Amino acid sequence: MTRSSSSSSSPALAFARNAAPVLVVALLAIGFWWLLSATVYQGKGYLLPSPQEVAAATVENAATLAGATLSTLKEALLGYALAIVVGIAGAAVLAQSRLLERSLYPYAVLLQTVPVVAIAPLIVLWFGYNELSVVIVSFIMSLFPIINNTMLGLRSTSRNLAELFALHRAGGLVSFWKLRLPGALPHIFAGLRISAGLSVIGAIVGEFIIGSGNAEGGLGVQIVFAQGRMYTALLFAEVIAATLLGFLFFLVVSAIGRLLLRHWHESALGS
Amino acid sequence: MSGAAVGLEGVSKRFDTRKDGGLLALDTVDFALRPGEFVSIVGPSGCGKSTLLRIMAGLVAPSTGRCTRPDGIETAFVFQEAALLPWRNVERNAQLLMELEGHPPQSYRPRAAEALKLVGLAGFEKSYPHQLSGGMRMRLSLARALALRPGLLLLDEPLAAVDELTRDVLQEELSSLWRQAGFTGVLVTHNVHEAVYLSNRVVVMSPRPGRILDVIDVPFAYPRAPELRASADFAALTGQVTAVLRAQHHAQAVA
Numbered sequence: 001m002t003r004s005s006s007s008s009s010s011p012a013l014a015f016a017r018n019a020a021p022v023l024v025v026a027l028l029a030i031g032f033w034w035l036l037s038a039t040v041y042q043g044k045g046y047l048l049p050s051p052q053e054v055a056a057a058t059v060e061n062a063a064t065l066a067g068a069t070l071s072t073l074k075e076a077l078l079g080y081a082l083a084i085v086v087g088i089a090g091a092a093v094l095a096q097s098r099l100l101e102r103s104l105y106p107y108a109v110l111l112q113t114v115p116v117v118a119i120a121p122l123i124v125l126w127f128g129y130n131e132l133s134v135v136i137v138s139f140i141m142s143l144f145p146i147i148n149n150t151m152l153g154l155r156s157t158s159r160n161l162a163e164l165f166a167l168h169r170a171g172g173l174v175s176f177w178k179l180r181l182p183g184a185l186p187h188i189f190a191g192l193r194i195s196a197g198l199s200v201i202g203a204i205v206g207e208f209i210i211g212s213g214n215a216e217g218g219l220g221v222q223i224v225f226a227q228g229r230m231y232t233a234l235l236f237a238e239v240i241a242a243t244l245l246g247f248l249f250f251l252v253v254s255a256i257g258r259l260l261l262r263h264w265h266e267s268a269l270g271s
Numbered sequence: 272m273s274g275a276a277v278g279l280e281g282v283s284k285r286f287d288t289r290k291d292g293g294l295l296a297l298d299t300v301d302f303a304l305r306p307g308e309f310v311s312i313v314g315p316s317g318c319g320k321s322t323l324l325r326i327m328a329g330l331v332a333p334s335t336g337r338c339t340r341p342d343g344i345e346t347a348f349v350f351q352e353a354a355l356l357p358w359r360n361v362e363r364n365a366q367l368l369m370e371l372e373g374h375p376p377q378s379y380r381p382r383a384a385e386a387l388k389l390v391g392l393a394g395f396e397k398s399y400p401h402q403l404s405g406g407m408r409m410r411l412s413l414a415r416a417l418a419l420r421p422g423l424l425l426l427d428e429p430l431a432a433v434d435e436l437t438r439d440v441l442q443e444e445l446s447s448l449w450r451q452a453g454f455t456g457v458l459v460t461h462n463v464h465e466a467v468y469l470s471n472r473v474v475v476m477s478p479r480p481g482r483i484l485d486v487i488d489v490p491f492a493y494p495r496a497p498e499l500r501a502s503a504d505f506a507a508l509t510g511q512v513t514a515v516l517r518a519q520h521h522a523q524a525v526a
Contacts, residue, residue: 160354168371264357
């Protein structure tokens with residue numbers, strides 16, 4: 001009756017099965033990278049440093065790198081959290097009526113289509129050369145997928161269930177909490193997963209604009225800095241750190257989603 | 272809890288469409304449900320029988336005429352799809368309607384347990400809907416309705432989606448539930464055998480616009496044994512219902 005998966009009885013074994021293919025690809029990629037750096041780019045470390053050089057740069061600048069990563073993490077996390085709150089609440093308001101949706105949704109789309117790189121200087125102008133501007137860029141970058149997917153989820157309520165709730169005189173608020181919001185969770189998490197990476201990208205873009213004036217800044221600041229010094233090995237280390245940061249966001253959000261949906265949604269059953 | 276009496280007086284329903292005049296789904300339906308009886312409504316697809324059920328539920332307002340129900344009775348509706356909340360386990364699904372109707376929270380657990388026991392789902396409280404078979408989901412849907420202790424239970428083709436063996440078993444269980452719980456039951460179906468097996472009376476409706484063609488009394492005493500379905504009297508009665516349906520069908524085909 002219950003779906004038991006005897007094959008994944010050991011968590012360690014399950015992890016190995018999931019992680020092994022990814023790790024094999026990573027090793028192949030690093031191998032290829034090393035090969036390139038040792039042949040075509042031999043002696044041109046400023047264009048393509050070898051994996052060893054990047055590792056050395058990472059160790060050498062560990063403190064700066066960790067500080068920058070932490071700083072970007074903080075900004076991206078704030079922007080992302082703000083986008084989650086505003087996105088879900090905004091979608092809940094928009095989903096209340098077609099009129100609201102027709103009058104406000106296009107502006108949500110505009111927020112998505114306006115080139116963030118182009119308005120980031122404006123944001124800096126308004127909010128100053130500080131972390132707040134970075135958080136706002138990250139927020140704008142992450143908002144739309146959350147609004148859009150949440151609205152889709154809130155509109156996907158089963159008609160029979162909506163009738164059932166209407167028959168038993170459930171008000172809008174009760175229907176929202178007991179029916180529409182839980183039913184929208186799979187869609188909401190689809191949006192959250194897309195925005196996880198975007199929030200980090202947004203933070204980095206924001207830091208680019210703030211520029212290298214601030215030596216204590218996050219990864220975006222440090223990347224500009226390393227580029228100016230032609231310190232390509234460190235640049236690589238920073239790009240990798242930024243990528244892993246976005247990936248970490250994604251993993252955490254996915255894990256929370258699976259935890260919440262594990263009993264009922266096809267995407268998470270048996271996980 | 273005794274069943275409720277429901278009256279339909281000259282009920283018509285016209286749905287607005289782009290064409291002028293709209294679509295007449297129901298045409299002056301007069302019918303009175305007696306307290307505690309079980310009535311089935313049979314008719315071809317699109318004859319407005321589901322609309323009639325929704326009017327009795329208060330989900331849809333009639334265009335003309337009126338539907339009278341006693342005040343303060345609980346009405347529960349069972350859909351063709353079990354319409355469960357997939358994120359709630361069996362027990363919490365069974366409690367849903369009590370929550371919506373504002374029953375006192377301390378009654379949720381005992382009432383849900385009682386209803387789940389009635390439909391044979393005791394022991395499955397912590398399971399989730401995706402773990403249940405089609406028949407069990409329908410049982411849960413029934414339990415959810417019964418937990419309200421309804422005076423009026425409206426069933427919209429609840430057994431259309433389950434396999435035939437399960438359907439026979441569920442019909443027998445539904446009949447015994449009705450006798451135990453004492454609600455007034457209205458079943459919409461296009462299965463003539465199901466209608467005759469379960470009901471005190473069978474209402475036969477015409478194709479659109481839906482009108483009542485005939486109301487046929489079913490004289491068999493309750494409890495009705497499963498073997499009743501194989502008897503000659505049963506066959507005669509289902510034949511009679513089918514004949515009314517078919518005569519109308521032919522009349523339409525000729526016209």
